[in-house]
Amino acid sequence: MRRIHFSFSLLLMIVPACFPQTEARTAPPTVTPQITSSIADARTLITQGRLQDAARELDVLAAQQPEPAGVERLRGFIAYQQNKMTEASEAFAAAVRQDPTDMESLQMRGVILFRTGQAAEAIPLLEKAHAAISSSNIDPNYVLALCYITTGRYDDARHAFAAEYGFPYDSAAAWLITARLLLRRELVQPAADAAQKALQADPHIPLAHQLLGEIALAKGDTAGAIAELEKEREINPLDGELYERLGDAYLRNGRGADAQQALDRAILLEPNSTGPYILLGKALLYQQNPVMATMYLERARAMDPANAMTHMLLGQAYRTTGRREDAAHEFETAAKLKNPGTKTQASSSDSQQRP
Template identity: 40%
Template sequence: MTLLPIRSVFVLVGGLAVCAALHAESPATQGAPKQDGSTPSASSATRDAGVEQATRLMQQGKNDEALRLLENIAAAEPARRGIARQIGIAYYRKSDFLKAVASFKKALEEDPGDSEAIQLMGLSYYLAGRPAEAIGPLEKVQTWYPSANVDASYILGICYIQTKDYASARKAFAKMFGVPTDSAAGYLFTARMLLRQDYDPVAEEYAKKAAELDPKLPRVHLLLGELYLYKSRLPEAVEQFQNELELNPGDASVYYK
């Protein structure tokens, strides 16, 4: 889980900020309480507790409450590292994706190597309907993060499809399923994804390529049959289903078709 290290960073940064403030004060004022009765260390500890509370609220699905809390902390301590990232996660979880992008950009100004922020920014672009802008971040990071709640490798492949970069889509799906890019299986998996996205002509082309590379590959004729059935090309659909049954007679779904 990534949350525990984040909390540790918050505590460390808060502690360093307190030390710096104490050294900056004159001996007469060091450790003296503020007029409102609070000390710098108490304020920092309160904000640390606020970050932890915001995390718990997000885990409970109370994203608006978490956002209010985090934005108050950011207003009180604008230079505090890590808050922009947490705000981005809260926006992501409440499906306000363009605001999430803006927050993740701020987080990456603080830490350009924050892989989770990079991936979540890419996913936010995709979910906001901007697949071309999602590709760059998603190409950089394809690790599973619980905060994302989706498979980033799958989303990257879909982004390639939506931008009509079919060769890169095939590469992404082949990597996702652990097969060679130019294999029959690589073409078949991509054809299935293309069909789901309603890219029928390219799906047919890729399925035929898979059948050409390996005529005995299971489910390739099933996919072609489904595609032809969808297009009301019934004789061709029946032929493909019969071909599939010859290869895979135990597949009940073919009989259903």
């Protein structure tokens, strides 16, 4: 089963992408036109990606007494984009002290607490920001839901995810999106429980049985996986990823012909996905058909040359058809991909491994 992990780089990417749309706050009457112009210049430099130039402009403004409003918030955004979390947190905290209504700075402090492993401390800040603003650089529902998951508050996470997508919080869709995101965090049993709740709310909701099938497959329960995935096929018969998962389950269960049929369907529906080609090559090797296996595996190699499994299986296919030099090259490539920097050929035990 493919694991999809939440990446902190997502948060890092969202801010600079959305920052240019952030409107400037109304300047207090005591701010001179020159200061207002300097802040606007710094904002423009940030949107252009000239962070160092913007920082120098803001440093000059920060040295003034009193410090002009809005400077610390911009300094916080710069530090955040540079992944300087301590500096960013201090700047956003200063911005909130200067202006307690600055919910974006408050929210960003919550995001930073989450990123630095302090989800429980982040929750009250994000909840306050969420109550005050409907949109901003970092979506409050999403980050708040991740904090709830980290602290084991799964029902609160479901409410937040439901708000993110506009679902009723007790709907099948809300349970299912929660299940999927719990699984991304490798919380397998809570994910399975949420998927079951989705099916209780709507027995015909697509993707719930597929998620349960993936969980069973990851646990090595191929019979359970097949049962769930076949139920999904009845509900959602045109999903290429479903047939890939089903083909994998059949293959693990020794049902080579069923696997081949499922994977053929997967390729028809998702011709640009490498997974079905790799699995189909493996299925054909099981069926002692290395020539056909080679065709599919070479296609997979062309689509994704960095996949070590493809090279290993292709080496086995080449060896079976007598192409020993090509086989040795594929085994060596597979070994290098598994262990970057190695200069040795794949071990004889690897090269002799049968599919």
